Amino acid sequence: MSEEMQETDDALMSQLRLVEDQPLAERARAYVQLHEELQGRLEGGDAAASRS
Structure with a gap:
């Protein structure tokens, strides 16, 4: 996985955590x-x- 894709995945996971809270x-x-x-x-x- 490219570094850019990893950063995108990390950002999405961060958004999902905020939503779930x-x-x-x-x-x-x-x-x-x-x-x-x-x-x-x-x-x-x-x-x-x-x-x-």
Whole structure:
């Protein structure tokens, strides 16, 4: 695994720990936000790859 991927994984795990520490209602909103962020990254990555 590259160093960049490891840093990304570590950042994601850190975000997940913060979400899990929140009360249920806030946790649900935080998971929605995280999902949207990850979806945007994935879809943005596809768009960038198709432009190359």
